[in-house]
Amino acid sequence: MSNTSTTPNPATQAPHFPAQVTGMYILARALKNVGIDVMYGLVGIPVTEMAYIAQAQGIRFISFRHEQQAGMAAATHGFLTKTPGVLLTVSSLGFINGLTATVNATVNCYPMIQISGSSQRETIDLEQGAYEGLDQLNVAKGLVKAAYRVNRPEDIPTAVARAYRAAVSGRPGGVYLDVTTACLGAVMNHDDAEKLLFKPVDPCPAVQPSAESVDRALQLLASARQPAILLGKGAAYAQVDDKIKQLVETTGIPFYPMSMAKGLMPDNHPLSAISARSTIMEKADVVMLIGARLNWLLSRGHGKWNPQGQFIQLDIDPEEFDCNRPIAAPVVGDIESSLDAILAKLPGLKLNMDPAWVKGIQDESKVKNAKFLERLAPQTVPMTHWSALSAVKKVLEANPDTILVNEGANTLDDTRDSVDMFLPRHRIDCATWAIMGMGMGSAIGAAVATGKSVVAVEGDSAFGFSGMDFSTICRFNLPVTVVIFNNGGIYNGIGENLSKDGDPAPTTLDVKARYDKLGDAFGAQTYYVTTPAQLESALAEAVASKKPCLIDVQLAADSGKESGHIGYLNPAPLIDIVV
Ligand code: ADP
Numbered sequence: 001m002s003n004t005s006t007t008p009n010p011a012t013q014a015p016h017f018p019a020q021v022t023g024m025y026i027l028a029r030a031l032k033n034v035g036i037d038v039m040y041g042l043v044g045i046p047v048t049e050m051a052y053i054a055q056a057q058g059i060r061f062i063s064f065r066h067e068q069q070a071g072m073a074a075a076t077h078g079f080l081t082k083t084p085g086v087l088l089t090v091s092s093l094g095f096i097n098g099l100t101a102t103v104n105a106t107v108n109c110y111p112m113i114q115i116s117g118s119s120q121r122e123t124i125d126l127e128q129g130a131y132e133g134l135d136q137l138n139v140a141k142g143l144v145k146a147a148y149r150v151n152r153p154e155d156i157p158t159a160v161a162r163a164y165r166a167a168v169s170g171r172p173g174g175v176y177l178d179v180t181t182a183c184l185g186a187v188m189n190h191d192d193a194e195k196l197l198f199k200p201v202d203p204c205p206a207v208q209p210s211a212e213s214v215d216r217a218l219q220l221l222a223s224a225r226q227p228a229i230l231l232g233k234g235a236a237y238a239q240v241d242d243k244i245k246q247l248v249e250t251t252g253i254p255f256y257p258m259s260m261a262k263g264l265m266p267d268n269h270p271l272s273a274i275s276a277r278s279t280i281m282e283k284a285d286v287v288m289l290i291g292a293r294l295n296w297l298l299s300r301g302h303g304k305w306n307p308q309g310q311f312i313q314l315d316i317d318p319e320e321f322d323c324n325r326p327i328a329a330p331v332v333g334d335i336e337s338s339l340d341a342i343l344a345k346l347p348g349l350k351l352n353m354d355p356a357w358v359k360g361i362q363d364e365s366k367v368k369n370a371k372f373l374e375r376l377a378p379q380t381v382p383m384t385h386w387s388a389l390s391a392v393k394k395v396l397e398a399n400p401d402t403i404l405v406n407e408g409a410n411t412l413d414d415t416r417d418s419v420d421m422f423l424p425r426h427r428i429d430c431a432t433w434a435i436m437g438m439g440m441g442s443a444i445g446a447a448v449a450t451g452k453s454v455v456a457v458e459g460d461s462a463f464g465f466s467g468m469d470f471s472t473i474c475r476f477n478l479p480v481t482v483v484i485f486n487n488g489g490i491y492n493g494i495g496e497n498l499s500k501d502g503d504p505a506p507t508t509l510d511v512k513a514r515y516d517k518l519g520d521a522f523g524a525q526t527y528y529v530t531t532p533a534q535l536e537s538a539l540a541e542a543v544a545s546k547k548p549c550l551i552d553v554q555l556a557a558d559s560g561k562e563s564g565h566i567g568y569l570n571p572a573p574l575i576d577i578v579v
């Protein structure tokens with residue numbers, strides 16, 4: 001008997017929304033369900049519809065010109081919020097472009113998740129020439145904290161929960177989540193998919209230090225005559241600002257902040273040893289490292305460091321201890337739990353600190369600070385880094401709740417040394433790897449994650465790595481001012497080509513470039529300034545406007561030296577080279 005009914009047979013009917021949903025929809029729902037409300041990325045096959053669906057689900061999608069910058073934004077978002085920033089990329093090069101930021105996030109202990117669409121598995125695995133075919137999971141593995149692939153739509157909620165946990169728990173880092181095109185397009189019944197959603201319970205569990213390790217640390221601290229507390233960006237990340245303040249102020253021990261820990265305690269606090277770095281290194285007998293690694297930024301514990309000095313280290317990662325210097329008192333735990341345990345026992349502790357130690361650091365700081373201000377005083381024109389910074393310092397210190405993003409060589413080092421910070425997590429820079437190409441992305445991530453005004457102080461070379469994403473600042477109308485210190489090159493604009501064939505030297509860029517005109521192209525408020533007074537008024541106006549602004553700061557081409565403060569890391573060439 002033939003079937004003459006006109007009712008469509010459900011078995012052959014094309015799936016349709018809302019009864020059926022795709023992997024893309026489930027991914028957006030799963031992200032939203034764990035609390036992700038912003039995604040940074042750049043779309044194309046196979047993730048364009050994914051981004052549209054995410055927007056429809058109430059996830060803000062910040063669309064970039066380059067994946068690396070979208071990734072830098074996600075990483076900064078993670079650092080500032082303690083929740084993973086999320087990056088969405090296409091396959092192959094888009095994935096690799098974004099991966100640079102995910103790897104950098106891992107190195108810096110920032111939580112983020114890179115989600116990348118990937119091409120058809122079968123053709124990739126047999127190397128048959130798939131569209132944008134690359135074995136992305138295996139490329140990412142080894143470079144990031146964790147990497148997973150999800151092949152089936154019903155596994156997406158689990159994959160998101162795993163990625164979230166991996167990003168934020170223990171030492172935070174970058175996580176890669178590979179989602180195949182087939183999985184993104186696979187169809188499920190809506191109601192079945194909804195039942196799979198879940199929120200991970202306690203995704204970043206506290207790690208309590210052992211009582212023994214806390215007692216050992218306190219005994220050592222109590223025995224010290226010349227102790228110091230060294231704060232790293234892990235301490236800033238932990239968001240335990242009151243506990244840090246309590247530790248410093250109850251003990252009266254001087255503190256030294258690493259670059260991104262500046263502002264955790266105000267730089268002008270009476271116990272700040274920020275101007276006495278060498279004294280801390282050479283003379284401290286016990287140093288308590290809080291969320292700071294004894295890596296190259298601290299001469300790996302060698303060089304100037306007192307060879308008899310002993311270290312207490314608070315860190316979540318036990319593998320960190322003893323990597324360069326023996327750690328006399330390792331305390332494994334999250335900083336909050338470790339500080340709680342330490343603070344609870346402080347009232348019974350008798351410190352042996354020599355009162356002359358603090359007084360000595362304070363006296364030294366006074367002299368050094370006065371001397372430093374002399375460096376900033378001459379209103380030299382054409383401007384040097386220092387005369388330009390005299391203006392930047394005034395405006396930023398008058399607007400302490402502005403987040404400062406900073407990269408370059410001289411522009412990085414001199415800005416860090418000149419501009420005092422007064423609030424935690426208000427300084428974001430190129431950090432542990434000292435990489436260029438984080439400026440626009442980090443400024444965008446900071447503005448989106450916090451809603452605060454951001455000023456990015458960029459060397460002209462540094463800006464070049466991410467400059468096109470100034471258009472993203474404009475498109476999203478973010479309160480970001482980009483200040484470009486143009487000395488015409490990497491380190492400066494006076495390098496000499498040894499062959500004299502007329503080509504620019506390797507470090508030479510464009511001292512006459514008018515970066516402000518780039519800003520004009522995207523409708524920003526722009527300025528070209530040649531004197532400190534002009535810079536001060538332009539920056540004050542720009543910050544007050546809370547709109548996208550770009551200031552081209554004309555410096556002298558001979559301002560700046562090779563590699564800023566770290567020229568000693570270059571191999572010696574044995575021939576005369578003008579850089
Ligand atoms: P800096 O560059 O400022 O010296 P690092 O990035 O070298 O700082 O060090 C940060 C350290 O903080 C890392 O070793 C990391 O494991 C640790 N860390 C990050 N978050 C936490 C946390 N919540 N609790 C304990 N340690 C943390």
Ligand code: TZD
Pocket residue numbers: 407408409410411412434435436437458459460461462463485487489490491492560561564
């Ligand atoms: N490429 C990447 C990704 N990271 C790097 N750190 C470098 C290259 C090398 N490099 C530095 O270490 S600083 C710097 C480069 C290219 C730029 C310095 O020039 P600038 O700042 O214009 O940004 P100053 O003020 O001229 O020193």
Ligand code: MG
Pocket residue numbers: 459460461485486487488489490491492
């Ligand atoms: Mg330069």
